[in-house]
Structures are given as C-alpha cells and as structure tokens.
Amino acid sequence: MKPVFIGSEIYRGSSYGAAHPLHIPRVSTVMDMVRALGWLGPGQYRTSPRAKPVALTGFHTPDYIAALERAEAAQAVDEVAFKRHALGTTANPVFPEMFRRPATGAGGVMLAAQLVAEGGVVHVPGGGTHHAMADRANGFCYLNDPVLCLLALRRLGLSRIAYVDIDAHHADGVEAALGADDDMLLISVHEENRWPYTGKLTDTGGGRSTNLPVPRGFNDTEMGHVLHRLILPLLAQFDPQAVVLQCGSDAILEDPLSRLALSNNAHAEVALALRDLSQRFVVLGGGGYNPWSVARCWTRVWGALNGHGAGAELPAPAQDILAALTWNRRGPAWQVQPHWASTLNDPPRPGPVRPELADRVAYLRKRAGLARAVHLAPSIARA
Known part of the structure; x- marks a missing residue:
C-alpha cells in the first residue's frame, strides 16, 4: 500500500499572529509542493477530520478542552484560562482557529493510527505538537497530538510502541504523559540548554525514556552516529509493533529557534531508516520556523517515503511556490539562499x-545494554 498524506485547508491562512514564530505558512506549503511535484497518487491524500472534544479527553482534561473551546469562541480568555491553562500567553496566544486547528491535527494523527492498523506509512505534517500538557497549553502547543496518536495505537491492541523525536526541543509533554509506561519506548534527540530545559541525559521519565541532549552545531555526521549507534539499536532491542517519528525541522541550520546545524538530508535518512524497522510507521511534523526550510524538509520526507529523489532542480510550479514565500526576519543569517x-x-x-556527543551516546548504550550498532543502506544524501 502506498503511503498516505493527511492534510487540511485549515492551515491555509491560519496564523498565531504576526509577531509569533508560527505566523509563517507551513503545512499548506507542503500540500501545495507535493501536488506541484505530482507526488500524490490516487487515494494517497486524506483530509484530516477534526477530533471531537470527547476524543481529546482521552488525554486532556475536560475542563481544559472546554476552556480552549470557549477561548476560541470568545476570542478572549478569563483569569482561570490564563493562569490554570496557560491560554492567552505570548507563546500560546488567542487566535481565530486556536481550538479547530489543533483539533484537526489531533484528528489527523488518530486517523493515521487507524490507517496503519494493518500496516502502512502515513505522513501527517500538521501533527507533532509535543509540548502540550494534559491540563494546559505549552510551547506553542494547545493539544498533544503525539500522545493522542500513541494512545490510539495502544487502543488497537499494540503492546510495543516507539516514539522517536528529532525536534530541536525536548518532547516534554510526551514524556510527562507516557514516559513511565512500559509499553512505550520514547527517544528524544534535542539541543542541550534549550527551552524547555528538560530531557537531561540521565532522565528516564520513570520508564524507558531515552534523552540525548546534543551540543550546538550538531551536524549530519553526528546525526548519523546517533541514528546508527543509538536510535536503531534501541529500536531493534525493543522490537516495536509501531513507530511514530516526530520530524520537527527546527534542528536544520537555518532555523531561528535553535543553534543546531543539520541539513534536511538527516531528516530524510532518519525517516527511511525508521520506516524499515516496523510495518506501522507514522511521521509527524513538529517545530520549524523558517518557511523555506520547513516546507522543503517535510516535502522531501514525503518524497523519500514514496521513493522520489530530491537532487534535481525543481520544476517551475514548485519553484514558484517557494519563491512566493516571505519572512519578517532581518539580518545576514536569515537572507534567502538561492x-x-x-x-x-x-x-x-x-x-x-565531537567527543562529548560520542561519550553521551556511549553512556546511553551502556545503560540500555546495547552491544552493537545497526548499519543500514547508505545515506539518501549520497544516493
């Protein structure tokens, strides 16, 4: 069965506000790009349903969901919603689709779980909001759709589910929710000393959580080292029945909210390697605050999952989509590159x-009792 892409028109024109990092278009650009490239065959595109409030209370508290709905309807928050639920803050502002947009992402990931029940690959770039807590918004995230996806997979009867997160920021909401559960293996690779300042090397979340904080300047070679020396051996040891990848693009060099230095070659390589380890594979979006790098990354991942190469010059319709993007960032580091x-x-x-990274990987390997690395096919970047 061919991979399935889940999207929605709700992302087109929806913004957290002009001053917010998520004022940029992301999912809508990916949708336009995959269509312009002819990468959506018959039956491959599904429109994301919007999750109903009762479905969201599978993780979130009813009071929080009600407060989120009220805030969208009123376009304002009361003192309880602000203080208790962190709604209406600078990070989690009031905006017109503040319930419907995240509920659509949540509906998409729960649909993805259903679609892979008998095996398959699903890409949900609107998912990946991994910071939200059960009773409050957190870090630009109103609902924790990775948790809702993992719980939906559990309801299918799966007893070994792996979650791998390569976003620049620690998956604190996912770890808080499921880190102590024996049927979940959570792996988070994130920048050290970066918000939310959780996910220390020695943290286990009370269960199988593996946290690898990486130093600034984390590069493609180092990601390859982490993939083959840590992530793949941990997954092979766990033997998951399903794998969920949070594929945040904010670890790419040109992103303004991290100081890591990956190329999108690393994301494509991780996605392909993880796909080959389980018959059920769900790829989510996540962070990403440069409109070009996030759109190109998630489009490239979708292409890789479908066997499309990415080295050639884009056709004119796809180039026109990217050329039309704008950004309010100023300074030489954020100038548009050809x-x-x-x-x-x-x-x-x-x-x-770097030695400090190799030492951290060695520590985590020893803690997990890993004896050897796993080596798969050559990097897609060299293909």
Missing part, C-alpha cells in the same frame, strides 16, 4: 563527531 527555491535537498553538512 537553493531554498530551486531544490528540495540541502547541501550536506558533515563534520566531526
């Missing part, structure tokens, strides 16, 4: 595997 509109693949960003 390849942002001409091709999907970033230049590879290799580098040394």
